[in-house]
Amino acid sequence: xxxxxxxxxxxxxxxxxxxxxxxxxxxxxxxxxxxVSEGDQALQKEASAQLQKEAGALAxxxxxxxxxxxxxxxxxxxxxxxxxxxxxxxLDELVENAPLxxxxxxxxxxxxQEGLIAAQELGLVHRDIKPGNLMLNWLPSGKFQVKIVDFxxxxxxxxxxxEEVGANDSIFGSIYFMAPEQFERAxxxxxxxxxxxxxxxxxxxxxxxxxxxxxxxAVMTAHLHHTVVPLTELRPDLPVWLCDWxxxxxxxxxx
Numbered sequence: 001x002x003x004x005x006x007x008x009x010x011x012x013x014x015x016x017x018x019x020x021x022x023x024x025x026x027x028x029x030x031x032x033x034x035x036v037s038e039g040d041q042a043l044q045k046e047a048s049a050q051l052q053k054e055a056g057a058l059a060x061x062x063x064x065x066x067x068x069x070x071x072x073x074x075x076x077x078x079x080x081x082x083x084x085x086x087x088x089x090x091l092d093e094l095v096e097n098a099p100l101x102x103x104x105x106x107x108x109x110x111x112x113q114e115g116l117i118a119a120q121e122l123g124l125v126h127r128d129i130k131p132g133n134l135m136l137n138w139l140p141s142g143k144f145q146v147k148i149v150d151f152x153x154x155x156x157x158x159x160x161x162x163e164e165v166g167a168n169d170s171i172f173g174s175i176y177f178m179a180p181e182q183f184e185r186a187x188x189x190x191x192x193x194x195x196x197x198x199x200x201x202x203x204x205x206x207x208x209x210x211x212x213x214x215x216x217x218a219v220m221t222a223h224l225h226h227t228v229v230p231l232t233e234l235r236p237d238l239p240v241w242l243c244d245w246x247x248x249x250x251x252x253x254x255x
Contacts, residue, residue, distance in 0.1 A: 004032060004082070020085060023070075030070060031085045033150075035078055058151060060122065065115035067135070067149045086147055088137030091204060095131060099207045102238060104144075108136075108204060111146035112197060119151060120190045126151050127188070129196035130177040131203060175216055176209040180223045181254060191254045198249020206234045210250055226252040 003025050010018040016035045023030050058069040058081075071082035091108075094100075100108060112134065119126065126133075128150060135147045179195035181188055202210040210229075211222035222228070228250065231243040 004030070006032070021082075023082070026070075029085045031083050033081045033083065035080060058124070061119060061124070061151060063115060063118040065111045065146055065148060066118065066151060067147045069151075083149075086135055086137055088135050088144075090132050091134040091136060091200070092131035094136060095204055095207055099235075100204045102242075105201070105205055107144065108134075108146055109201065112148065112200075115146070115148045116190075116193055116197060119148075119193070123190075124151060125188065125190055126193045126196075127182075128174055128178075129193050129200060130174055131200055134200065175219050175223075176203070176211060178223065179254075180252060183220045183224060189254075194249055195251075195254075198246050201246045201249065202231055205231065205238065205246075208234070 003023060005022040005024060007020045007022060007029075010020050010031060012018075016033055019032045019034070021030050021032045022028075058072065062068060067086065068084040069081060070084070073080060073082075126148065129148070133149050135149055136144045137147065138144050175183075177196040177199040179188070179192040182192055199210050202208075209219075210231075211219055211227065213219040213222050228247075231238070231246055232240060235243065
C-alpha cells in the first residue's frame with residue numbers, strides 16, 4: 001500500500017485480476033497481478049511459497065520476449081506479482097479478425113521460440129501457454145514484439161477436473177492448449193509448453209483449435225485420443241515442412 005498506487009483495473013483472468021499501478025520507489029508504471037486465493041488454503045500457501053521461492057528465477061528472465069517480473073510477494077490478501085506494464089493486443093484478439101499470414105507467423109514463431117528457449121535454460125515451465133498469454137506490441141519501426149506473460153503463475157491454480165472444466169470459463173479456454181499429460185495428472189516438464197505452443201501456432205494460422213468438442217470433457221478427450229485435422233488440409237498454401245513442424249509439436253507422445 002505504501003509503495004504501489006493502484007490506478008485502475010486492466011483485466012480479469014483465470015489467475016486473478018490485473019491492475020495498472022505506479023511504483024513510487026522506482027518512479028515507473030507497472031502491472032500488478034493479484035492471484036486468486038481460492039480452494040484448499042494449505043495448497044494455496046504451499047503454491048504461493050513455491051512462487052516466492054522461484055521469484056529469483058522469474059525475475060532473472062530478462063528476455064525481450066518474456067514480460068519482466070519485478071517483484072513477487074504476499075500480503076494478507078494472498079500472493080501478488082509486480083511486472084512490467086506493456087501495451088498492445090493479445091494474440092487471440094488478433095486472430096479473431098483473421099489468421100496470421102505466413103510472414104507474420106514466422107516472426108511470431110521466432111520470438112516465441114526464443115522466449116521458450118530462455119525459460120527452458122532456467123528450468124522454468126509456464127504451464128498455461130495460450131493466445132491470451134502472448135502479447136503483441138507494435139514498435140515505432142512497424143514491427144511487432146511478442147511477449148509471453150504469466151510465466152510460472154499457473155502453478156497457483158488447482159489442476160482441473162472434468163466437472164470444473166465444464167463450469168469454469170477460464171479453465172475451459174486453457175484446455176484447448178493443454179498437453180494430455182496435464183489431464184492425466186502425470187509428471188510434466190518443459191514439453192507441455194512446447195505442446196501448448198504448437199496448439200497456439202495451429203490456432204494462429206487457422207483461427208480454429210486443433211482439438212475441439214462441445215464440452216470441456218470432449219476437448220480433453222480429443223487431446224487424449226489425438227483427434228485433429230492435419231494443418232496441411234486447412235492451410236494447403238503453407239510449406240509442408242512448416243505444417244509438419246507444428247504437428248510435431250502437438251504429437252500425442254511426449255517422447
